[in-house]
Amino acid sequence: MKKKQWLVGMTCALCAVPLAAQAAEAAEDAPPTAVTTADINVTAQGYEKPTLDTPADTTVYTADELKKTGARDVISALKFKNGVHFTSMGPDGQTWITGNAGANLRGVENGTLVLIDGVPASFNNVSHLDMMSLDAVERVEVVKGGGSVLYGSEAFGGTINVITKAAYKNSVRVEAGDRGQRGYAATIDLGRVGLAVSRTYYGATDNLTDAMGKLTISGTPTPYMVGFGRSRKDHVNLTYKINDEMRLAYIYSGKNHSIHYNDAAGKLLKLFNYDDDEHFANVSYQDKKGWTGSAYYNFRSISNSDYFIVNPSVVEWEKSHHRHFGAEVKKVWKDDVSTTLVGISAKRQTYVNQNQKYVSSMSSASAVKPYAKFGGYGMNEYALTASYDRDLSPVTAAILSMRQDWVKSSAGDYNAFLPQLQVTTRLSRDSAVYASIGKFFRMPHFRNLYYASSVMVPNPNLKPESGWNYEAGYKYDGKGRRLTATIFHASVRDQIVGIKGTDGKSYQTNAASYQNTGLEVSYAQDVDAHVTFSTGFTVGNPKRKYKAGQDFVRALGRYQLTAGVNYENRDLTAALSLSYWGDRGYNSNRSERTSFVPISGNLLASKLHLAYRFTPDLTGTFDVDNLFNRRDYTNSGTYRNVGRSFLVGVNYNF
Numbered sequence: 005m006k007k008k009q010w011l012v013g014m015t016c017a018l019c020a021v022p023l024a025a026q027a028a029e030a031a032e033d034a035p036p037t038a039v040t041t042a043d044i045n046v047t048a049q050g051y052e053k054p055t056l057d058t059p060a061d062t063t064v065y066t067a068d069e070l071k072k073t074g075a076r077d078v079i080s081a082l083k084f085k086n087g088v089h090f091t092s093m094g095p096d097g098q099t100w101i102t103g104n105a106g107a108n109l110r111g112v113e114n115g116t117l118v119l120i121d122g123v124p125a126s127f128n129n130v131s132h133l134d135m136m137s138l139d140a141v142e143r144v145e146v147v148k149g150g151g152s153v154l155y156g157s158e159a160f161g162g163t164i165n166v167i168t169k170a171a172y173k174n175s176v177r178v179e180a181g182d183r184g185q186r187g188y189a190a191t192i193d194l195g196r197v198g199l200a201v202s203r204t205y206y207g208a209t210d211n212l213t214d215a216m217g218k219l220t221i222s223g224t225p226t227p228y229m230v231g232f233g234r235s236r237k238d239h240v241n242l243t244y245k246i247n248d249e250m251r252l253a254y255i256y257s258g259k260n261h262s263i264h265y266n267d268a269a270g271k272l273l274k275l276f277n278y279d280d281d282e283h284f285a286n287v288s289y290q291d292k293k294g295w296t297g298s299a300y301y302n303f304r305s306i307s308n309s310d311y312f313i314v315n316p317s318v319v320e321w322e323k324s325h326h327r328h329f330g331a332e333v334k335k336v337w338k339d340d341v342s343t344t345l346v347g348i349s350a351k352r353q354t355y356v357n358q359n360q361k362y363v364s365s366m367s368s369a370s371a372v373k374p375y376a377k378f379g380g381y382g383m384n385e386y387a388l389t390a391s392y393d394r395d396l397s398p399v400t401a402a403i404l405s406m407r408q409d410w411v412k413s414s415a416g417d418y419n420a421f422l423p424q425l426q427v428t429t430r431l432s433r434d435s436a437v438y439a440s441i442g443k444f445f446r447m448p449h450f451r452n453l454y455y456a457s458s459v460m461v462p463n464p465n466l467k468p469e470s471g472w473n474y475e476a477g478y479k480y481d482g483k484g485r486r487l488t489a490t491i492f493h494a495s496v497r498d499q500i501v502g503i504k505g506t507d508g509k510s511y512q513t514n515a516a517s518y519q520n521t522g523l524e525v526s527y528a529q530d531v532d533a534h535v536t537f538s539t540g541f542t543v544g545n546p547k548r549k550y551k552a553g554q555d556f557v558r559a560l561g562r563y564q565l566t567a568g569v570n571y572e573n574r575d576l577t578a579a580l581s582l583s584y585w586g587d588r589g590y591n592s593n594r595s596e597r598t599s600f601v602p603i604s605g606n607l608l609a610s611k612l613h614l615a616y617r618f619t620p621d622l623t624g625t626f627d628v629d630n631l632f633n634r635r636d637y638t639n640s641g642t643y644r645n646v647g648r649s650f651l652v653g654v655n656y657n658f
Contacts (some may be wrong), residue, residue, distance in 0.1 A: 032600065040569045043481070046244065047119070047145040047165040049391065049403070050154050051336045053428050056481050059403060059426035059438035061087075061148040061490045061524060067141045067169075071229055072579040073571055074613030074627040074651075076204060077186065078144060078166060079133035079239075083609055084264065086526045086540025086566045087148060091639055095183065097134030098261055107133060109148045109162030110494055111520045111546040112558050116445065117151060117159035120166050121253060121301045123286050124351070126158060127326045133164070135257035135282065137221035139191055140200045140241035142169045148524070149492060152444035153424040156349075156387055160444030160473060168253055170243060172198040179625070179653030183207050185644070187257060187653070200241040203559035211266055212643045216423050219265060219273055220367040221314055228273055230643070235264030249291045255284040263527045268435045274368075278308040288438040291337040294336035302328040312368040318374055322359035325449075328352075333391075343393040349386070356380045361458055378454050383413040383447070399430040403511040405442075415453045415464040420445045434482025445470040452500050460502070463512040464475035471518075484530035493521045503550065503593045514596070520546040534573045540566040548591055550598045558600040561588035575617040580631075583609040590641050605639040608634050625653040 023631045024488045046052050053061050065085070074079035079097050089108045092098060117124065118131035125131050130271035151159035162217040171254055172191040179187040184207015211229035219227040238258040265274035286300040297500040303326070310320040330351025337344045358380035364370040371658045391405035405427040424442030431437060448466040456462050477490035495517040502510035522544025530536050543563040545648050565584040571577070571605045588603040610631040617623045633648040 010172060017204075024382030026640075037349070045145050045147070046167075047122070047152075048127050048147045049165055049393070050334060050389075051343065055402070055436075056436050056479055057428055057430070058430040061477055061488060061492075063146045063488070065144045065146070066106055067138055067143060070141070070144065071138055072577070072613060073568075073581045074494065074579070074625075074629070076138060076202075077134045077401070078136040078138065078141065078164075079107060082133065082144070082146070082164070083565060084568065084611065085146070085581045086564065087474065087542045088146070089560065089564075089585075089639065092134065094212065094643065095209060095468070095649075096235060096237070098206075098235060107164065109146070110166075110492060110522070111544055112518065113560075115158065115444075115496075117155055117157075117162060117163050119155070120255065121168055121286055121288060121298070123157065123166060123284075123298055124158075124328065124330075125284060125302060127302070127304045127328065132257065132259070132280070132282065133166075135239065135259055135280075136166055136191070136255075137200065137202050137239040137241070139202060139238070140168050140255070142167045148490070149475050150442040150444040150494075153391075153422045153442055154389060155408045156385065156407065156409055157445060157447040157470030159467070160446060160469075162253070162498070167200065168241060168243070168255070169200070170245065170251060172200060173657055175655060175657045177202075177653055179512055179651055179654045181241065181627075181649060181651035183209075183568050183649045184650050185649065187651075189296060190206055195371065196245040197438065198241075198243040200239070202237075202239045204237045206235045208264070209646050210270060210391060210644070211268075213397065216270075216323045216642070218366070219312075220369070221273060221312070223339070225268055226273065226394060228267060231264050231266060231270075233264050233275070234532065235259070235261035248288065250289050253284075253286045253288070255282075257282045257284075263448065269550070272313050274310070274312050276308060276310045278306065279495045281305045286315075291544060292544050294338065295334070296336075297333040298333070299331040300329060300359075302326075308364075310365075315368045318362075318370065318372060318456055319367070320360060320362045322357070322361075324355070324357040327354045330385075331477040336578060339396040343391075345391045345393075346387070347389040347414060349389070351385050353383045353385075353450075354380050355382075355454075359457075363636065365458070373458075376456075376494075379450075381414045381450055381454055383411065383450075383516065384539060385412075385447075386410045394406075394538045400427070401429075402427045409445075411447060411468075413447075413453075415448070416546055418468055420468065420470070432536045435475070435478070435480040437478050439476040440473070442473050443499070445619065446500075448500055448512075459509055461509050461511045466500060466512060467514050468500050469496055469514075486526075487529045488524070488526045491522075493519070495519050499548070501548075501550075503596065506595070516548055516553040517552075517556075517594075518546070518548045518559070520544050522546075534568045540564075548598055550593060554597065556587060557591065557598045559591050561585045562605075563587060577613075579613045582613045588639060588641070590639075603637050605636055607636045607645075608632065610634075619658040623655045625651075625655065627651040627653075 048058045048062045070081040073081045077562035082088045105619045118567045151163040172193045175191045177189040187204040209231045211231045213230045215227040240253045240256040263276040283303040294380045307323045332349035336345035338411045358377045360372045362370045393403045395401050405424040407422040409420040422443045426440040428438040446469040454462045475492040480487040496513040499516040499518050501516040511658040524542045526540040529539035546559040548559045549556045567582045570579045585607040612628040613624040614630050635644045
């Protein structure tokens with residue numbers, strides 16, 4: 005309660021800052037700096053607003069900036085950005101099981117909403133940012149803190165909005181490296197039509213874990229380790245400019261990868277093969293009178309087959325189909341002192357899962373269970389959103405926002421009312437302070453509600469998670485320097501967690517609570533015309549408890565350090581990106597109690613990117629991933645990093 009009172013008091017205090025801020029404004033003689041794309045965001049408030057005047061911790065990363073990390077996809081670039089907790093465990097952004105490489109903000113698991121051009125792109129609280137090619141990206145806007153008032157469920161840790169390109173240059177790229185790496189890409193501009201295509205490969209790894217147990221192979225218990233097999237990613241992004249106000253975008257992302265259970269010598273014992281396909285289509289509209297709208301359709305299909313190499317005639321398999329489609333309309337009114345937004349939206353999700361599972365997944369002599377089908381299950385969501393942005397003085401503005409959600413699902417009906425109050429005050433032309441208080445929620449997804457297996461028990465009576473986000477911050481952007489400092493507190497109740505019972509099965513329940521209080525500081529500086537560096541520091545106290553009456557227990561990592569240095573001079577570009585995670589761990593839930601399991605050692609992600617322009621149209625690149633050849637445990641606590649690898653590429657513009 006004291007934290008709430010403190011932050012409410014800070015918000016009120018900010019309203020009294022105008023006098024001091026006006027004096028600072030009058031004393032500032034330097035002219036305002038030129039506004040660039042990175043100075044404007046659309047995600048935080050739902051309409052264009054200068055980042056300095058936005059009462060949220062918002063960062064806009066241009067595609068050029070992200071590509072300087074040497075990354076080929078969004079998640080591989082974002083993992084070097086301050087405050088982004090990444091979960092990939094294998095090469096090329098892969099993870100175990102369905103390969104869901106993801107990111108969370110503010111340490112809130114399943115609390116980061118991913119958007120593509122402002123449209124939700126999550127399936128069961130998972131979005132494959134590793135399948136989003138940077139060739140198709142104009143910029144990425146990262147908004148930390150609660151975004152549920154604008155975007156509904158899932159956005160309580162933050163929002164990542166991937167904004168795709170409307171136009172392309174004609175180019176081709178070929179790249180190859182060690183560890184089976186190959187890549188081919190092309191972008192084509194045909195006037196109203198733009199196209200980006202790519203295919204990448206990655207070879208099999210060695211064992212990335214210690215012994216994880218024993219498989220019974222032909223009656224003999226055999227210790228096994230886990231590594232990744234060969235993988236392939238395909239990406240297609242097609243845009244069509246219908247007119248000056250309407251645009252059609254279609255995205256296809258496909259991924260094939262496998263997980264290998266090997267013996268100590270690396271001999272393959274069991275194979276998990278996954279095919280993952282996503283289709284995203286969106287028709288968007290925006291005019292000069294403040295009207296925006298979109299109609300979208302998302303489809304994701306996952307198929308996997310699992311079998312023992314010594315007994316391939318018995319195959320365990322699973323297929324799932326997830327559809328997500330909807331529409332939204334917004335209207336923005338602006339005058340000299342205020343901005344008003346009103347929006348309505350409707351969306352539907354459906355989910356079907358079919359599978360046959362092993363009676364015993366640990367024995368090569370195992371048979372499979374009878375065919376099972378879960379679904380189709382459906383969920384309809386309708387929402388009304390409104391916000392009022394008002395100048396209280398020449399330097400202070402307040403934003404009052406609210407959202408009403410009506411959710412109807414196969415498991416029941418839910419309503420949610422979400423208020424938010426934000427205040428920002430300019431201290432000078434280049435600096436501002438802000439405070440924000442808002443409520444959020446997250447709907448249980450289909451796997452929480454319905455999915456059943458030999459190790460998971462569904463619960464169709466789950467309630468939504470809900471909570472409050474409080475934050476206050478300072479921003480500076482001027483004279484080639486950019487600084488953001490934010491204090492935040494997030495509190496979540498009725499959190500959905502899988503608790504393992506004495507039978508070894510995971511039971512879905514609303515029993516848990518989660519809190520995180522922390523500080524985020526990011527700084528960047530243009531040293532001169534050639535050198536730019538950035539650094540960041542995030543420290544928090546993420547903690548969780550199983551149920552009321554128990555003590556909170558640590559969760560996730562406590563701090564992150566990031567650093568990046570870019571050098572550009574004539575034809576040479578060089579960039580070094582670092583992300584360091586320390587004091588890490590994860591939660592183990594057993595016997596109705598949560599415990600903290602430390603992860604041995606710290607995690608250092610590193611990337612070196614070099615580019616040299618031989619001619620105005622021909623550029624060569626050289627990338628080194630895991631520059632220091634660290635074999636750290638990743639944030640899963642079980643898998644280690646793949647060792648150092650390199651990639652050589654050539655890009656030609658025509």
